[in-house]
Amino acid sequence: MNKVYEIYEILLAHFGPQEWWPGDTPFEIMVGAVLTQNTNWDNVSRAIDNLRKEDLLSFERLHGLPVELLAEKIRPAGYFNLKAARLKNLLNFINSEYSGSLGEMFADDTLSLREKILTVKGIGPETADSILLYAGNKPVFVVDAYTHRIFSRHDLVAPEDGYYEIQEYFKYSLPDNVDLFNEYHALIVRLGKEFCKKSKPQCVQCPLGKMDGFKKPIDI
DNA sequence: CACCAGGCAAGTA
């Protein structure tokens, strides 16, 4: 039993299943993955509600919407001009490469699809992996700022480690399972929000605080 | 008032 899996079990027991993005369409999940870049999900939710109200949550409707109007709809998500352009880039890519069909896109080989998505301007590693995991149900582990902060504070990865080093660490520590990757990332975000803030290094009530083999609780 | 939130790309040296 390795520490990475051990932490997963502790978090699941402590928080319960997070049920991220349940019941939504892959298209809506993909849109959310772009809108949530460096942004609180509450704000993203408002933006998605604006799109839903006008029945714009489909490839055809969103692809046909001028970028200026799209920006206006997603204003609450922040960086709205930037994100409108990024969504357009992604939709144009799916249109030209997969005839606008997400089903066709996700039928592609996962690793080559990942490489192709990464060529879209505005889609980086975390957004690409979020789309693959949460919209496409592909076994790809998503690394985010919380993952880096939590696991480096617990001395399981180095502070200078980048996205791919951390992703490899998780990949080789866990079974290749979509549901596990889905739940684990959601649990990490939950833990980060509640116990591992950027400006508050001390995790007094942190559920990981009592584990053997860690230098926890983190003292500052 | 300051700081943060489920990043990314472009600019600088």
Added chain:
DNA sequence: TACTTGCATGGT
């Protein structure tokens, strides 16, 4: 290659 900066709304 390794930092730094712009992007922007809404909650605490």
